[in-house]
Amino acid sequence: MEEERIGGSEERLNDEISDENGDNEITVENTSVVRSEPAQDGTRPPKVDSPMDALHEKVEKQIIKEGYGKQPSMLSTCFLHYRAWVKSTLHKFEDTWQEQHPIELVLGKEKTVMAGLAIGVASMKSGESALLHVGWELGYGKEGSFSFPNVPPMADLLYEVELIGFDEAKEGKARSDMTVEERIEAADRRKKEGNALFAEEKLQEAMQQYEMAIAYMGDDFMFQLFGKYRDMALAVKNPCHLNMAQCLIKLKRYDEAIGQCTIVLSEDENNLKALFRRGKARAALGQTDYAREDLKKVQRFAPEDTAVIRELKLLAEHEKEVYQKQKELYKGLFGPRPEQPKPKSTSKNYLMVFFAWLSALFSGLFKRAGHKSE
Structure with a gap:
């Protein structure tokens, strides 16, 4: 079965496969560094029952x-x-x-x-x-x-x-002491380890590898890069964000997936993978207007892509379903419309008028007859 060009297989990280195989087809995937666990309040230490x-x-x-x-x-x-x-x-x-x-x-x-x-x-x-x-x-x-x-x-x-x-590869060599090439190489190694874990459906472990890769290329590091070195770093960093978003969507952590997409889009506003995945995550959260905006933008670049067409169709079906439910809800709130009285038939009205006229006529005749007899 041929892979979808934009959405990609739900079982693989298409952007990695296309990068490594030299495939130039568009394949869509998405932040800030995210936690490997959903966000908690964290105002107080957690209550732990395990032994000390x-x-x-x-x-x-x-x-x-x-x-x-x-x-x-x-x-x-x-x-x-x-x-x-x-x-x-x-x-x-x-x-x-x-x-x-x-x-x-x-x-x-x-x-x-x-x-x-x-x-x-x-x-x-x-x-x-x-x-x-x-x-x-x-x-x-x-x-x-x-x-x-x-x-x-x-x-x-x-x-x-x-x-x-x-x-342990650099035996205690901190990122700040590494050359640009060493940091990019270390990040790329983590990215590939993440991909292998993703293929085994070990999503949490995969995200940890992607987060470590991103940690090698923090904002302070990226700010110093220009030209080919920045391109080399982004070629590793952005796929890590995109792959992390794919994991988060599978885990139904849509808010974090949106954040991953947004980081990529801050570097490349027309990144189709980031737009597609952000649109998908927004749709899952019921943010239909924003989701449609992202998906329509992808469709302008890839009008025939089946994955985008499918997502837009699902979005339309969802909106129709919501509309029908709201319609039923409002109908129940205000109750059925009161029945209007049925108008009387015109022929019956004419007969009533006719009999009233006859009654008045005979009444008048009797009165005249009474006057004459007197």
């Missing part, structure tokens, strides 16, 4: 979600998200999820104030989430934090941590 594991005299861990694979070794470059609270007051003072960029932590080269966090991360597997209890000696110490005034002296800390993944 002592990693160090001053560091304990409770697992929130199991990970997979092995643990990072010393000098691994780890990519993680975390929220941090002062344990005594439950005041949250840092949240990398809100900043929408994972943190890079090279084990063994971390800052002193992150020593407890690093011990916890070293015990985790890719994809694992955990709650870390860190004593003040391995946090901000006797003085507290100048950067976070609400962290007082000798404050024990709580960290909710997710280890997105880690990279």
Whole structure:
């Protein structure tokens, strides 16, 4: 069965297949860096029932979600998200999820104030989430934090941590120390690993690989690139966003998929894959006007594409269904229309007038006859 040109197979990442096979057909897929789990409130530490594991005299861990694979070794470059609270007051003072960029932590080269966090991360597997209890000696110490005034002296800390993944290839070489080529190469390697996981329907793990790839090419890095180097970076970065969006659509996390598309469109406003997937996600959320706008724009460039035609048809059918339901609802709210009285037949009206005239005529005749008899 031949692949659809714009929508692509729902079972494959068409943009990767077309890139690697040299296929120039248009195939559509979509942000900011997203979480591997749906967004949570995060104002308070999570309640965790798992056993407490002592990693160090001053560091304990409770697992929130199991990970997979092995643990990072010393000098691994780890990519993680975390929220941090002062344990005594439950005041949250840092949240990398809100900043929408994972943190890079090279084990063994971390800052002193992150020593407890690093011990916890070293015990985790890719994809694992955990709650870390860190004593003040391995946090901000006797003085507290100048950067976070609400962290007082000798404050024990709580960290909710997710280890997105880690990279041992450069033996602790941070992104900032890599050449442009090394960073693009590392990102491309992560992208391909994500594609392999996607093919196995391991969507969460695939997204973690894409997020790590994107982390190699953050805004600060992209801002410095021009010409061929920027083109090389975007050739890896944008497909990661698009592939992540495909995963998010499969997981029915449409808001995040829209965000992925929008990042690609900020670089390339006519990217058909991003427009198609954003339109599809918007349609799923009932944002029909915005969805139609995206899909119609794709159709202008690819008027015969069957996937776009199908999505627009589904959108029209959905709108018709909603209209019918609203029509029935309004009918039920206001009740049936009152019946109008049926007009009397014209012939019957004429007879009534005729008999009334006869009655008046005879009445007049009788009166005249009465006058004469008197």
